Amino acid sequence: MLRMIAAASALLLAACQAETPAPKRESAAATAVAPILDTPDAVDVHSYAKPLQARVTHLALDLAVDFDARRIGGTATLDIEAKPDATTIVLDDKGLEIEKITTADGASLQYKVGAVDANLGAPLEIAIGDARKIVITYRSAPDAGALQWLTPAQTAGKQQPYLFSQGQAIENRTWIPTQDSPGIRQTWEAKISVPQPLTAVMSAPKVGEPATTGTARQFAFKMDKPVAPYLIAIAVGDLAFRSLGPRTGVWTEPAMLDKAATELADTEKMITAAEALYGPYQWGRYDLLVLPPSFPFGGMENPTLTFLTPTFIAGDKSNNSLIAHELAHSWSGNLATNATWADFWLNEGMTTYATTRIVEAVYGPKVAGQQISLGHDAMRKAIEDNGGAGGADTRLRIDLKGRNPDDGLTDIPYEKGAAFLRTIEIAVGRERFDAWLKGWFARHQFAPVTTSLFLADIREHLIKGDAALEAKLMLDLWVNQPGIPANLAPADPAVFADVDVAVTAFAAGTSPDPAAWARWTTDERLRFLTRIDRKQPLDRLEALGRQFGLARAGNNELRFAYLDLAVANRLDPAIPALEDFLMTQGRRKFVRPLLTALAEDPQWGRPIALRVYPKARPLYHPVTTRDIDKLLGVS
Numbered sequence: 001m002l003r004m005i006a007a008a009s010a011l012l013l014a015a016c017q018a019e020t021p022a023p024k025r026e027s028a029a030a031t032a033v034a035p036i037l038d039t040p041d042a043v044d045v046h047s048y049a050k051p052l053q054a055r056v057t058h059l060a061l062d063l064a065v066d067f068d069a070r071r072i073g074g075t076a077t078l079d080i081e082a083k084p085d086a087t088t089i090v091l092d093d094k095g096l097e098i099e100k101i102t103t104a105d106g107a108s109l110q111y112k113v114g115a116v117d118a119n120l121g122a123p124l125e126i127a128i129g130d131a132r133k134i135v136i137t138y139r140s141a142p143d144a145g146a147l148q149w150l151t152p153a154q155t156a157g158k159q160q161p162y163l164f165s166q167g168q169a170i171e172n173r174t175w176i177p178t179q180d181s182p183g184i185r186q187t188w189e190a191k192i193s194v195p196q197p198l199t200a201v202m203s204a205p206k207v208g209e210p211a212t213t214g215t216a217r218q219f220a221f222k223m224d225k226p227v228a229p230y231l232i233a234i235a236v237g238d239l240a241f242r243s244l245g246p247r248t249g250v251w252t253e254p255a256m257l258d259k260a261a262t263e264l265a266d267t268e269k270m271i272t273a274a275e276a277l278y279g280p281y282q283w284g285r286y287d288l289l290v291l292p293p294s295f296p297f298g299g300m301e302n303p304t305l306t307f308l309t310p311t312f313i314a315g316d317k318s319n320n321s322l323i324a325h326e327l328a329h330s331w332s333g334n335l336a337t338n339a340t341w342a343d344f345w346l347n348e349g350m351t352t353y354a355t356t357r358i359v360e361a362v363y364g365p366k367v368a369g370q371q372i373s374l375g376h377d378a379m380r381k382a383i384e385d386n387g388g389a390g391g392a393d394t395r396l397r398i399d400l401k402g403r404n405p406d407d408g409l410t411d412i413p414y415e416k417g418a419a420f421l422r423t424i425e426i427a428v429g430r431e432r433f434d435a436w437l438k439g440w441f442a443r444h445q446f447a448p449v450t451t452s453l454f455l456a457d458i459r460e461h462l463i464k465g466d467a468a469l470e471a472k473l474m475l476d477l478w479v480n481q482p483g484i485p486a487n488l489a490p491a492d493p494a495v496f497a498d499v500d501v502a503v504t505a506f507a508a509g510t511s512p513d514p515a516a517w518a519r520w521t522t523d524e525r526l527r528f529l530t531r532i533d534r535k536q537p538l539d540r541l542e543a544l545g546r547q548f549g550l551a552r553a554g555n556n557e558l559r560f561a562y563l564d565l566a567v568a569n570r571l572d573p574a575i576p577a578l579e580d581f582l583m584t585q586g587r588r589k590f591v592r593p594l595l596t597a598l599a600e601d602p603q604w605g606r607p608i609a610l611r612v613y614p615k616a617r618p619l620y621h622p623v624t625t626r627d628i629d630k631l632l633g634v635s
């Protein structure tokens, strides 16, 4: 049976327990030391930490942000829980410049930075003796992989610099000295000093108002619920706030505030819908930060403060499933968290499933059904791109040893994971499935989860020994085998009936009726663009783009879908729009496939990529440039 140990083992706590009664399970989950899994499948190959020996339970940062030096520096005070005989603790360190490490009383401690691995960084082993609180004085390197430093010219307002972090998956070790493993949850607090007149926000409730000294402002934050360390995030810039509802609001640069607030107006409705499905929202506020266009992802579910790309703003809320997605992570991912990156599908597949449920509740079953159908197409394409039905990376639980966890960031965990859960939902009925999933979050809140825990839980609480149901669900096949099991619940072919007729007609030479196109939603237009043949006669592709304004579409998903076709067909007239797109935003999902396709076409594409990329590169975050640099041999 799976065992979970509270890091404070019975042995360790025996002394304190005599004085303080053990907290109840429920309240313990939210405030006390979070449990750690001790099963073999919960060993994180992407962290040097040995949490069963010694682990960080709480992190207190006292840092200053230096835009000139592009460094964050100060102290990190770590609370440690360790076996009584443990005399060392191992942290994750990628390029941190450590000045000294001491006990809370200032007595210096010996430490050693081990050999550096290109993905993981290095182990930082500290001789703690019997100290259980240590203070690390350090600063981040100017090229810290989690951090992007923007010049004023790279912001909307053009007056002030901007800094933001992206921790997932293993980037936070470049600016925070801790155990950077999703199974080692920590409570944390921070004091952040920034130059006047900038504002700092973090993925935690703020404490009080900023204290102002001559040239600096100091902000304070406190997260009293244990979180996976990849969820610690910061942004600093000329930020304004507007309330959107009783517990939601948006932060962004003043120039972006109106547009962002309009697009995000449905946020509170989404929270209400999510709570009806999965239980109370546990994080207090749900604010959103709309970042500058270099933000490398669509969104990032930093607790209490989702980070968003500005490219989701379409003016008509048509990309709002992104909000539903990041919100859903408040349950799947942030409450029940993948113990290691091999189990990433538990974060993203559950979230993708829950997203369509929230979308259904807020925007109706037709919209949700269409997004499920687009998801199935994305799943099939991901399987093709990852070695076909036998490809090892088409498994839900994948082997990432010796690789960057980013290698697992494909549509497989998202869409195959969601399709799996939807298959179960349809097999057992919505009512039963919803009750199970809500229960899953309650049983595993503020705790790490693995695929085997998932299997054990669903067998115990949903299947309950029903052999026929067990056979029907094919659980082991879904999680352990490549490809798509035969019991996949199909997408409804009727949801895109109109569009599919137009796709067939297009192949036969007829372009979509402009009145139909005007009526179609963004998802319908996306269906059209992703379903027509990938190879097109240039004149037809050009005419299609011109007729419907696709190369500069206001909706960036559409714009991307068209530019993707344009590159695949070497469409010269699209080059200026392509160049513009690559130069004005750095969302990895958009820029990486386009630059990859260009790079892989030595005659036509590569020269374009080599011309545009050096100019665009300063806009891109390190997690985006990392791969593209390799691809193009640029740095």
Ligand code: BES
Residues within 6 Å of the ligand: 168, 169, 296, 297, 298, 299, 300, 301, 321, 322, 325, 326, 329, 348, 409, 414, 589
């Ligand atoms: N948590 C992810 C982003 C992520 C995953 C960053 C792994 C780094 C490593 C986030 O919730 C996400 O999935 N974003 C998607 C949103 C989309 C699926 C709606 C994105 O950025 O495109």
Ligand code: ZN
Residues within 6 Å of the ligand: 325, 329, 347, 348, 351
């Ligand atoms: Zn996600």
